[in-house]
Amino acid sequence: MLPHTIGEIDPPQRLLMGPGPVNAHPRVLRAMAADLLGQFDPEMTSYMNEVMALYRPVFGTGNRWTFLVDGTARAGIEASLVSMVAPGDRVLVLNFGRFGLLLTEILARIGAVVETVDAPWGEVVPMDAVAAAIERFQPKVVATVHGDTSTTMAQPLDGLGDLCRAAGALSYVDATATIGGMEIAADRWGVDVVTGGLQKCLGGPSGSSPITISDRAADAIFARRHVEEGIRRDDITDGTGIRIGSNYFDLAMIMDYWSEKRLNHHTEATTMLYGARECARVALGEGLAPRYARHGAASQAMMAGIRAMGLTVFGDERYKMTNVTGIYIPDGVDGEAVRRRMREDFEIEIGSAFGPLQGKIWRIGAMGYNAMKHKILITLGALESVLRAEGYACPPGAAVDAALAAWNKASIT
CATH class of the missing domain: 3.90.1150.10 (Aspartate Aminotransferase, domain 1)
Structure with a gap:
């Protein structure tokens, strides 16, 4: 087919009743058709602030650090793990499906020492097994999926934060498949970092990953940054010579972009921000x-x-x-x-x-x-x-x- 014969996109009007993505809400699609703005336009930065406010109740949190990572839901997952975990760190993963295995793969690429506490597909990991694994392994981070679409199971998370904090560990939850459809209670669970996606229960397109970060986790993430004479160096370290493995997914840099400093990190995905904003407005408007x-x-x-x-x-x-x-x-x-x-x-x-x-x-x-x-x-x-x-x-x-x-x-x- 020659390029000049390629026609306008006209996809079939399918009813998407699989595990995601699903059909986007018409209000979200309309919001995404709005005009673009410059990333430091006061109207644009006000929309960024509104997004932070809108997603706090969606995550069940009062966390100041609640914003968007540009990219699919996996971008939020990888940004969290790359920014929390250094090579050689111990990480415990609750594994009960395909997406628990994804966490272990990302962590292996970082160079973490990973141990899993497993459940058969179709079941979840008992919290007493999690407690025993934390006591035995003494991880720096405990990571889990909330709802794993590969098995259709949702891991209970009440008490996880208390176990982690008692052991001095940070906690990470991938809520891609449940945010907006099942309760996300970041503060009540006591978990440190939770990420999501738009393309499932929030009724938007894939391409933006909402995230919330506790002050405790934010302190740990910022501590890995090395600043010399006010200029961030390319060889960002945690003070022990361990380099953070990503520039794009460095949450410390992204958080500076979403702070009052507005330090340039990347060009914000304006259209996706509009969509994410409307996803949250639809959810909160419904209740x-x-x-x-x-x-x-x-x-x-x-x-x-x-x-x-x-x-x-x-x-x-x-x-x-x-x-x-x-x-x-x-x-x-x-x-x-x-x-x-x-x-x-x-x-x-x-x-x-x-x-x-x-x-x-x-x-x-x-x-x-x-x-x-x-x-x-x-x-x-x-x-x-x-x-x-x-x-x-x-x-x-x-x-x-x-x-x-x-x-x-x-x-x-």
Whole structure:
């Protein structure tokens, strides 16, 4: 294809009911169409201050250091770990899925000494096992995912901060998949750094990572910076000659950019900031408690519909994320053929799986702008039709009826 024959982008209008990304809220898309501003324009810096204020309640915190890292959710993850951990530091990772393994990979690249405390996929790590591992390993940092979409499980975090602080350790939580859909309680949990993303429960596009940092963690991050005669050197060290491994992801430098100093670090991603700002406005305008209840109702409706088709929900339901449901692929059914028919016949995307669950489960998300009654009913009706076409017998209409009853029972209008 010659360049001059490439047409205007016109993507299909798919209903994204996988584990993320999901369809963005129209208000977010409209906000992102606003005019650009210079990064030090007073209007622009006022928007930056508004973003910090908007995301504090979303994170459940009063942290002064609450802002955005430009890049996908992984940018926030990597910035946190690169800025908190030096080569040779001990880091304990709670590992119960694909994204716990991601934390260990990033930490290995930093040169950390990593130990994991593991749970089988479909379960979570008991807090007494975490306490025992902290006592034994004496880590500098404890890192975990809150909700791991690969397994659809949400790790309980009450008490984690107390364990870490008692051991003199910092704590990091990746809340990419849960922020805006399940409660994030950074202050109550007592955790030091939490990062998120827009593309799941917050109903925005991928490309910006909200972050909150406790004063305790901020002190540790700033302590790694070396300043000579007011000019930051390229060989930033922590005072022992250990170089911070990234310029772009150096949180101390990014925090100076988001402070009253406005020290230039990079050109702020203006359009993404507009989108992130509107994501938080939508969430707070709905009310966080009603928003979490809506995601909970969506989860109950989805599970009721799945079971009415004779399918089995994956994992320990006590710890299930409200926004993603794992479903065992029934014997004799081609899981990828079902996904293809859902996409081609109904313009609906559902997810496959990773690692030991690959080919064994589907993952259906109902989050953000898609955690809505009609979208769940449409998805279940389409899945029932596709399953029958693939030779799986299920009661006609039972899934939609069961899901609707479950939604109504939750009193969500």
